[in-house]
Amino acid sequence: MKERPIRVLIAxxxxxxxxxxxxxxxxxxxxxxxxxxYTGLRQTPEMVxxxxxxxxxxxxxxxxxxxxxxxxxxxxLALLREAGLGHVLLTGGGILPAEDIEALRxxxxxxxxxxxxxxxxxxxxxxxxxxxxxxxxx
Amino acid sequence: xxxxxAIRRGDRRAVAQALSAVxxxxxxxxxLLDALAGSLGRARRIGVTGPPGAGKSTLVAGLVAGWxxxxxxxxxxxxxxxxxxxxxxxxGDRHRLGREASQDDGVFxxxxxxxxxxxxxxxxxxxxLDLLDAAGFAVLLVETVGVGQTEIEVMASADSVAVxxxxxxxxxxQAMKAGLIEIADVLxxxxxxxxxxxxxxxxxxxxxxxxxDLAWRPPVVVTRAExxxxxxxxxxxxxxxxxxxxxxxxxxxxRRRGTEARLRxxxxxxxxxxxxxxxxxxxxREAEAVLAGRRSVVRAAERAVAEVLS
Numbered sequence: 006m007k008e009r010p011i012r013v014l015i016a017x018x019x020x021x022x023x024x025x026x027x028x029x030x031x032x033x034x035x036x037x038x039x040x041x042x043y044t045g046l047r048q049t050p051e052m053v054x055x056x057x058x059x060x061x062x063x064x065x066x067x068x069x070x071x072x073x074x075x076x077x078x079x080x081x082l083a084l085l086r087e088a089g090l091g092h093v094l095l096t097g098g099g100i101l102p103a104e105d106i107e108a109l110r111x112x113x114x115x116x117x118x119x120x121x122x123x124x125x126x127x128x129x130x131x132x133x134x135x136x137x138x139x140x141x142x143x
Numbered sequence: 144x145x146x147x148x149a150i151r152r153g154d155r156r157a158v159a160q161a162l163s164a165v166x167x168x169x170x171x172x173x174x175l176l177d178a179l180a181g182s183l184g185r186a187r188r189i190g191v192t193g194p195p196g197a198g199k200s201t202l203v204a205g206l207v208a209g210w211x212x213x214x215x216x217x218x219x220x221x222x223x224x225x226x227x228x229x230x231x232x233x234x235g236d237r238h239r240l241g242r243e244a245s246q247d248d249g250v251f252x253x254x255x256x257x258x259x260x261x262x263x264x265x266x267x268x269x270x271x272l273d274l275l276d277a278a279g280f281a282v283l284l285v286e287t288v289g290v291g292q293t294e295i296e297v298m299a300s301a302d303s304v305a306v307x308x309x310x311x312x313x314x315x316x317q318a319m320k321a322g323l324i325e326i327a328d329v330l331x332x333x334x335x336x337x338x339x340x341x342x343x344x345x346x347x348x349x350x351x352x353x354x355x356d357l358a359w360r361p362p363v364v365v366t367r368a369e370x371x372x373x374x375x376x377x378x379x380x381x382x383x384x385x386x387x388x389x390x391x392x393x394x395x396x397x398r399r400r401g402t403e404a405r406l407r408x409x410x411x412x413x414x415x416x417x418x419x420x421x422x423x424x425x426x427x428r429e430a431e432a433v434l435a436g437r438r439s440v441v442r443a444a445e446r447a448v449a450e451v452l453s
Contacts, residue, residue: 009167010230010256035231040256044245045238052245056237059251061159089156 011039011135012062016048018081019071026098027068033124034066034131050077054084057093063135064115066127067097074101078109094134098122147178153216153279155251162253165270168263176270179277184398186276189381190301191286192294193323197309198333198368199286200239205374206381207244210282218251218280220271222264222287222297225256232256236286251280257293265293266412269300269405289321298326299404302397303384305329305377308347310339315346324350327361329380335365359387422451 015031017024024046031041042060044052057065065085069077074097082095098118106117116130149157164172189206191199203219210217221236234254237245244250253271257264272283285301287294298304306327308318311334318324324347332344347363354360362383364376388394429443438446 009163010232010258031233035226035233036229038230040225040232040234040254042234042254043238049246052242055245055248056252058156059159059253060237061163 011064011132012042012060013039013064013066013131014042014044014053014057014060014062015066015068016044016053016056017046017069018048018050018053018067018077019069019073021069021071022046023070024068026070027066030066030068030098030124030127034128037125037128037132039128039131050080050084053081054088054090057085057090058088062093063139064094064096064131066131067095069097069099072100074099074109075105078114079112082113092138094131094138096131096134098127146175150175150179150274150278151182155248158251158274158278159253161274162271165274166255166267168267172270176273179274182277183273184276186272186280186283187385188272188276188283188285188301188303190298190304191284191307192289192298192304192326193307193331194309194312194321195288197307197312198366199288199307200236201368202305202307202331202333202366202374202377203236203284203286204239204241204244205368205372206284206378207250208241209374209378211244211247211249215281216249216251216279217282217284218253218275218278219284219286220253220255220268220275222255222257222268222285222294224288225258227259230259232258251275251278265296265408268297272300295322295326296404296408300401302388302394303328303381305331305381307331307333308343309334310337310343315343315350318347319350324361328359328384329377330361330363331377331380332363332365333368335367340365359384418448418451422447425450 013034015027017027031043034041042056042062044056053065067078067081085091085093085095094115096115096117101117101119109117115134118127146157146161150161161172161175165176191203193199200221207217207219223232223234223236225232234256237252237254240252255268268285272285275283285297287297304326306323309332330347332340334340344363344365351360362380364380366376367373388397425447429447432438433440433443
């Protein structure tokens with residue numbers, strides 16, 4: 006049996022309306038052979054986690070430019086764990102100061118990417134991290 | 144198996160993971176479905192199909208809102224195509240669901256990628272509906288794009304099929320060519336405010352007039368899915384079809400036919416897998432014969448089948 010394609014949820018959390026980056030990432034991950042569920046703008050953490058649960062994804066990518074990352078990432082992470090989805094990789098990108106990234110990573114958030122990241126490195130990061138997590142789950 | 148109890152209770156995480164097993168054709172999925180075989184048949188199953196961009200997802204969102212208002216738990220399986228180049232897929236139907244349904248635990252929405260013609264969608268999508276039926280959802284919706292053999296097979300497992308067109312999707316002749324009319328229980332012309340919508344609806348009606356002996360004449364409805372309550376004419380037409388099915392044992396007959404069609408398709412698939420597994424040598428020999436000009440491909444295939452089965 007062929008291995009199941011990696012499934013990724015791409016969501017825009019927070020109130021800003023800048024979704025071009027999220028769409029570019031969604032397409033790039035599709036082109037890297039992943040199944041990408043795109044949920045669009047202004048997703049609350051609850052909506053993101055409900056979607057992650059129903060779609061049985063391996064990873065959630067949050068895009069945000071609103072400055073609310075220090076509340077939104079931890080909230081999504083907490084809700085994922087609460088829903089029994091602690092194995093799901095939470096990653097993302099936006100304009101994020103280095104010290105914030107460090108603090109979020111310490112809480113259990115995955116790699117976070119800033120502007121100018123080549124989409125290929127996103128895809129290879131997700132592929133490697135999901136493979137590692139699938140391996141440790143089995 | 145405690146998974147079974149969780150699925151029957153409608154536990155959303157258990158259902159989601161079971162759907163993955165069913166979708167990938169894993170043995171666990173088949174085992175679960177087998178164990179749930181006695182809990183099926185309660186849900187109403189609706190198929191929505193049509194060309195890309197006609198507004199299917201937006202209409203589905205409108206239908207979901209209507210059933211939720213009536214208190215029914217709803218599950219949606221939305222299928223988008225897998226890229227034949229990368230094997231990846233961009234699944235964007237969930238995007239149209241709207242805020243309310245996106246936060247409502249009475250709505251379960253799952254996106255499927257078609258995973259290519261050999262990806263088993265025609266098997267996986269109806270099986271996914273079986274699972275959601277056993278999980279206690281009262282209304283199941285399956286949404287697919289367009290009209291390949293696979294989509295037609297998926298639609299055969301629905302109690303009612305709505306075909307959605309828009310003025311942009313071409314004239315009635317395009318719909319005839321694509322074979323969409325034949326599978327429709329309801330014909331829906333969406334984007335009803337655009338030029339050509341009424342003309343398309345009229346042409347579809349005229350085509351149906353040429354088939355006076357239909358037991359059920361598919362109603363042609365015009366919708367504006369973007370507007371509040373815009374899906375209502377479609378919901379009403381589906382309800383009318385449901386009422387019609389409810390009489391004279393029609394629903395039971397339709398489900399019997401659907402089951403027979405699914406069984407037939409699966410039989411063909413399994414049989415061909417088994418035959419192929421033992422056919423390598425014979426096929427290699429027959430290919431040589433064709434290349435050497437001793438017989439046609441068709442005759443060679445006939446001989447190979449006869450030999451493998453002998």
